[in-house]
Amino acid sequence: MPDLSAYINFTVRFDYTQNKFVLTDTGTYPGGVANNLIGIFDITHPDQIREDGAWATPDISWGGSALTTGLRDLRRNAQNKPQCGTYIFKYTIDHPSYTPTVLTKTVNFQYVPVTGVITKSFDVFTPQLRALDNVNYGISGYTIASTVRSWVATVGTVGTVTGSTATLDLAIAGVYYDAAYTIALSTTLVYNNSNDTWVSIKDVVASTLNTQANTPPDTCSLLAYLNTIKQRADDLAASCQPYEAAKKAYEYAANLYFHILERLKAGSTTGVIDYVNEFLTIYYNAAPAYVNTNTAIAPYVFCYAVTAGDVTKFFVTMSTTAPSYTNAVFSGKSILMTANEGMVLRDTDISLTGSTVSKTNVGDEFVAGTWYLFLLKES
Known part of the structure; x- marks a missing residue:
């Protein structure tokens, strides 16, 4: 009987997300052959431990519409890190109409996982709070086939924020919070070996950042x-x-x-x-x-006063949109002039009572985040 050496092939994925070898038959067999095909893998690890497959429970068999994918245990080293060195994968297939066929592949496997780091970008003045993934996930000898990020950030007692891009905006319903933040990122990566193209790696890089945003x-x-x-x-x-x-x-x-x-x-x-x-x-x-x-x-209140003689120049950015604003700097003074982002306003638009300035037109308000200049004179 003929064999299937002209058709047999396979790939191996070192899947560290589940600590399994994912074994896939990629052979291009004649029509109908795969339906009655079974296959087993004998795997020799770098520490020379060999784990043989069993025909009673084959790694590969017909699943009804395609050949199944085999899963075998992927052992780590004593430090719980990937075990590097020479791996030998011997794949044997059997079929009633063909003689058993063997394909053996060897790879010098080298892999050092990337360390994840979350970068904090907190601007509590604007405000804008973000978490960034600036990690270079590239490793020597491999190309990155896919990168899937999963963020989960707990914002104090307020709620959670999730995301899947390199930057996580930490606003909840458009609002940034004065809170403690626990930010977790899991990045799932698939690498393809540049030389031994039948070999790939799947791994997850996890990192956590505990921080806070203070007003x-x-x-x-x-x-x-x-x-x-x-x-x-x-x-x-x-x-x-x-x-x-x-x-x-x-x-x-x-x-x-x-x-x-x-x-x-x-x-x-x-x-x-x-x-x-x-x-x-x-x-x-x-x-x-x-x-x-x-x-x-709230948007940061930037205010400062410069006094020359009996005249005070007072700048302020409003934190909220409201018809009035109170500050002790107004006490005992009268308004000479006001300006809004460079536009001079009439004195009649704003009144001053005690330490509070108010918009006099009905429905008019000071606008959050807008600069205002007041020229004040001692009363």
């Missing part, structure tokens, strides 16, 4: 904190106590404060939260303990 105090609050830091040094000096350390702390805090202002005025938020945290460490005399509120992070 920063607005710049008006930072100025009040700076005044407190200054007062500490002044009080020590007035009571004839050593105050050099307090003075240096104030000078450094002042530099941080003005650096924060300049960065925000220039429209740059990169790294600003680090300056704010450093400033708060000086104010609290320790790293501040922050308790997340699990509430929405």
Whole structure:
């Protein structure tokens, strides 16, 4: 009887997602042959352990419409990592009308899995919170056949966010939250061997990031904190106590404060939260303990005042859209002029009562995220 050596072929996938060899018969047999074909694999591992197939329970057989796929245990090394070295796969097929046919393939298998890393991109000023997968999943000797990402992020007590692209936007219904974040990413990869094209790898790279998003105090609050830091040094000096350390702390805090202002005025938020945290460490005399509120992070209120004589120039970005805005800087003052993103408004459009400015036209509001300039004069 003839054999099937002209038709036999197979592929092997090292599937580390289930720790199995996935054995697939890819032979192109004459019509009707596959229906009565069975096959077994004898597998020799790099540690010379050989695991033979059994004809009583063949790896490959007819499944009704196609040949089945075989699954055999894929052992890892003592460190629970992929076992590298020489693998020998001996595939034997049998058929009533043909003599048993054998095809043996050998591969020097080398594979070091990629380590996953989640990159945090948190801008609590705009706000915009994202998690990024910037990992290069390429490995030597292989091409990437597919990459499937699965994100799951728990946002405090608010809810969860899922995604499947390289960037995960952490907004829930368009809102970013002051919360603790547990972010998990599983990336399932399939690699094709560039030289031994019958060999492929399937693996999953998992990574987790625990972090938090804290709402920063607005710049008006930072100025009040700076005044407190200054007062500490002044009080020590007035009571004839050593105050050099307090003075240096104030000078450094002042530099941080003005650096924060300049960065925000220039429209740059990169790294600003680090300056704010450093400033708060000086104010609290320790790293501040922050308790997340699990509430929405509003657009940052950037406000600062410059006074010359009895005239104060006050800039502010509104955090919410509302008909009024309250700030202690308005107390005891009258409005000379207002401007909105460079457009001068009439004095009659805005009224000032105590520490609150209000839009006087019915239905008119200050707009969140919009800059406003107030020129104020001591009353």
